[in-house]
Amino acid sequence: MSITDAFFCVLCGVAIDPKHRLSTRYCGRKCRNKATNLQRREETLAQRSAAEEILGRHALWLKQFQLELLRHAPPEAGGYQAGLWTGREVCWFPWLPKEARYRNTLLRTRSRYRFFTLYPFEPPSVPLETFYRIRYVQAVPPHPELPASIVPEWFISIPFAVRIHGLPFPLKSIPRTIRR
Numbered sequence: 481m482s483i484t485d486a487f488f489c490v491l492c493g494v495a496i497d498p499k500h501r502l503s504t505r506y507c508g509r510k511c512r513n514k515a516t517n518l519q520r521r522e523e524t525l526a527q528r529s530a531a532e533e534i535l536g537r538h539a540l541w542l543k544q545f546q547l548e549l550l551r552h553a554p555p556e557a558g559g560y561q562a563g564l565w566t567g568r569e570v571c572w573f574p575w576l577p578k579e580a581r582y583r584n585t586l587l588r589t590r591s592r593y594r595f596f597t598l599y600p601f602e603p604p605s606v607p608l609e610t611f612y613r614i615r616y617v618q619a620v621p622p623h624p625e626l627p628a629s630i631v632p633e634w635f636i637s638i639p640f641a642v643r644i645h646g647l648p649f650p651l652k653s654i655p656r657t658i659r660r
């Protein structure tokens with residue numbers, strides 16, 4: 481941005497009040513909100529194409545993972561979760577912040593579940609390419625986790641990652657030793 485166009489709203493081109501020139505890039509709240517919305521829309525589009533890219537590039541891996549999941553799953557299982565060791569505890573995915581009612585799935589649908597469904601198969605959404613512990617939840621609400629005595633947990637390396645908002649820990653805190 482040059483000095484000259486700093487004097488005009490970057491969205492509508494209207495001249496900015498000299499009092500605000502140095503502190504804003506927009507002529508007012510309306511343009512600033514509009515810019516925020518555009519940015520959100522761009523983020524959504526970027527997330528969508530990232531999801532499509534993952535589904536395409538990892539189609540074979542996903543098919544094999546699905547078969548593996550079903551092979552280990554006890555009949556009462558309806559979903560699964562992927563656990564990431566954060567160095568202090570295991571954080572289970574899918575992650576849905578307490579205040580959030582829905583999360584976006586890789587299949588571009590919305591889910592209110594704190595687990596990935598087995599039927600139909602929902603691909604995992606995880607924040608890092610690394611090893612995850614897999615456990616199952618009951619098909620019947622409230623979908624309690626199935627204890628390791630019924631189905632032993634197993635591990636798998638998930639070869640892709642997506643951006644996940646509102647994580648309860650900083651991604652940078654994940655020990656390097658468990659990263660791929």
Ligand SMILES: [Zn+2]
Pocket residue numbers: 489490491492493494506507508511
């Ligand atoms: Zn404007």
